[in-house]
Amino acid sequence: MASRRDFLALSAASLLGGGIVLSNSTRIRAEQLKNEPLQEKLAADPQRPRYHLLPPANWMNDPNGPLFWKGQYHMFYQYNPNGAFPESMHWGHAVSPDLVHWKHLPIALAPTPGGSDKDGCWSGCAVVEQGVPTIVYTGVFPQAQCIARSDDGMTTWRKYPGNPVIAAPPQGMETTGFRDPCVWREGEQWFLAIGSGVKDQGGMILLYRSGDLSHWDYLHLLCKGRKSELLPGKDPVSTGEMWECPDFFPLGDKHALIVSTQGAVVYSMGRYVNQYFHPEVQGKADLGDCYYAARSMVDEKGRRILWGWIREGRSDTAQRAAGWAGVMSLPRVLTLGHEGALGMAPASEIEALRGKHHRFEGLPIVPGSFSLWKSVRGDSLEIQAELEPGASEAVGLTLRSTPDGKEQTSITYKRTSGQLLVERERSSLSPGVDRGSPGGAFALAEDETLKLRVFLDASVIEIFANDRACLTTRIYPSRSDSLGLGTFARGDKARLKALDVWEMRPISANRLTTKFRPPPNRLSQCENEEGLEGFATPGNNRAR
Numbered sequence: 378m379a380s381r382r383d384f385l386a387l388s389a390a391s392l393l394g395g396g397i398v399l400s401n402s403t404r405i406r407a408e409q410l411k412n413e414p415l416q417e418k419l420a421a422d423p424q425r426p427r428y429h430l431l432p433p434a435n436w437m438n439d440p441n442g443p444l445f446w447k448g449q450y451h452m453f454y455q456y457n458p459n460g461a462f463p464e465s466m467h468w469g470h471a472v473s474p475d476l477v478h479w480k481h482l483p484i485a486l487a488p489t490p491g492g493s494d495k496d497g498c499w500s501g502c503a504v505v506e507q508g509v510p511t512i513v514y515t516g517v518f519p520q521a522q523c524i525a526r527s528d529d530g531m532t533t534w535r536k537y538p539g540n541p542v543i544a545a546p547p548q549g550m551e552t553t554g555f556r557d558p559c560v561w562r563e564g565e566q567w568f569l570a571i572g573s574g575v576k577d578q579g580g581m582i583l584l585y586r587s588g589d590l591s592h593w594d595y596l597h598l599l600c601k602g603r604k605s606e607l608l609p610g611k612d613p614v615s616t617g618e619m620w621e622c623p624d625f626f627p628l629g630d631k632h633a634l635i636v637s638t639q640g641a642v643v644y645s646m647g648r649y650v651n652q653y654f655h656p657e658v659q660g661k662a663d664l665g666d667c668y669y670a671a672r673s674m675v676d677e678k679g680r681r682i683l684w685g686w687i688r689e690g691r692s693d694t695a696q697r698a699a700g701w702a703g704v705m706s707l708p709r710v711l712t713l714g715h716e717g718a719l720g721m722a723p724a725s726e727i728e729a730l731r732g733k734h735h736r737f738e739g740l741p742i743v744p745g746s747f748s749l750w751k752s753v754r755g756d757s758l759e760i761q762a763e764l765e766p767g768a769s770e771a772v773g774l775t776l777r778s779t780p781d782g783k784e785q786t787s788i789t790y791k792r793t794s795g796q797l798l799v800e801r802e803r804s805s806l807s808p809g810v811d812r813g814s815p816g817g818a819f820a821l822a823e824d825e826t827l828k829l830r831v832f833l834d835a836s837v838i839e840i841f842a843n844d845r846a847c848l849t850t851r852i853y854p855s856r857s858d859s860l861g862l863g864t865f866a867r868g869d870k871a872r873l874k875a876l877d878v879w880e881m882r883p884i885s886a887n888r889l890t891t892k893f894r895p896p897p898n899r900l901s902q903c904e905n906e907e908g909l910e911g912f913a914t915p916g917n918n919r920a921r
């Protein structure tokens with residue numbers, strides 16, 4: 378059974394050698410999807426988030442084709458209906474009226490035996506062409522670009538008979554990959570950016586143009602990476618010789634290019650002139666180890682909203698045993714930030730989930746003492762903390778702590794080295810979970826306080842720091858009393874200026890999906906109040 382690493386290695390090998398085919402698991406095992414014991418197990422799984430979007434079961438990775446259409450937020454994602462492992466990619470589909478509550482819809486795309494996507498429908502985007510929603514995605518193997526259209530309000534999708542619409546990279550170009558199209562409109566023309574790269578040289582983005590989404594002309598490179606940025610590694614994605622999931626869009630008076638490579642989402646802000654992109658400022662969209670393959674949408678308010686795949690931090694075996702893997706991040710509203718960097722803030726709609734509120738103010742934090750708040754505990758919280766580091770070496774929050782501290786996780790600002798980290802050595806007593814301390818460079822100005830906004834949702838931690846850094850990671854506490862919350866300082870004392878904690882309301886009663894019921898005329902196939910349609914025979918709804 379393929380691990381994620383094998384999966385990516387296969388995709389690289391397919392470009393070099395051609396003809397490598399994944400196992401014949403494209404057949405959907407409907408019996409597993411209807412499996413009631415699995416539903417019960419997932420509903421009771423304490424590691425499963427309660428207010429993040431995730432499929433009803435099984436494997437998900439990248440967000441695909443996020444699209445605001447006719448008053449609803451549509452989200453597609455890479456999905457394997459056969460289990461919690463990365464094979465036979467389909468496009469899962471969910472819809473939301475408010476960015477928070479989701480309803481699962483039938484699978485949008487499934488591989489067509491003998492078709493150009495016979496081994497998987499990989500990542501891509503969705504646009505609306507003359508009122509017709511159209512998905513542009515990568516079929517494998519070999520990697521080629523395909524399209525599918527919907528005539529019934531995005532319930533079923535019809536694949537274009539002329540697929541693939543772009544069969545291969547430009548002639549004579551030896552690439553490390555050719556996937557994950559991003560399409561946008563300029564005047565009367567469509568433009569398409571594809572993630573690619575060249576061995577020993579770096580990632581690159583190929584730019585195409587079309588009048589109708591079906592016929593494309595290659596123009597030139599939109600931009601390319603530098604050899605000096607490559608890291609040692611085995612496959613082109615980990616070295617940086619391949620850029621996955623490009624997302625390209627205007628932001629303020631600049632343009633942003635986002636790519637995923639080397640385990641991170643990397644952004645460049647710059648100028649887009651005569652169809653060439655000139656990067657000026659670069660950075661990471663997330664300092665953590667679990668945020669990847671980000672893609673954005675624009676909504677009716679004109680907000681540019683970014684979504685990412687929050688991957689697991691535990692073994693493949695543990696993922697398969699759990700019956701699910703992968704979570705969608707919370708929506709991040711993008712702005713042109715401080716000194717031309719990418720500004721990110723959680724969409725305000727999430728505040729609708731705030732329940733019971735706790736507030737503390739003006740308390741000293743003394744080094745060496747271990748203390749947890751008595752009145753506030755939980756594994757489903759929004760935490761807003763303002764901390765004054767003073768002369769401490771490090772200051773931060775402790776969460777998911779047992780009363781004895783045997784299990785605990787720290788969100789740590791290391792003042793002396795200028796770093797923001799999540800320390801996970803003691804996050805879990807279980808074997809087989811990641812225990813590293815993901816994070817990166819993050820420094821406060823002399824007179825600046827540390828402003829943390831933390832979304833804790835079972836095994837998911839998403840952190841926004843001072844409106845200019847994000848850090849996403851995973852933890853898997855084993856004890857049911859790992860619910861404590863506290864503050865700490867090291868080296869010297871610090872001060873808690875203010876702490877607000879909200880207990881978050883779940884978006885469903887059972888960690889499976891949401892109670893939201895869309896208007897019946899739009900989504901007639903999705904009757905079940907608890908959203909269990911996601912378990913039912915997705916094969917019936919696959920694209921024709």
Ligand code: FRU
Pocket residue numbers: 385438439455466499500501515556557621622669670
């Ligand atoms: C990124 C990625 C994409 C590819 C998809 C396959 O995580 O490797 O490049 O299209 O996943 O699931």
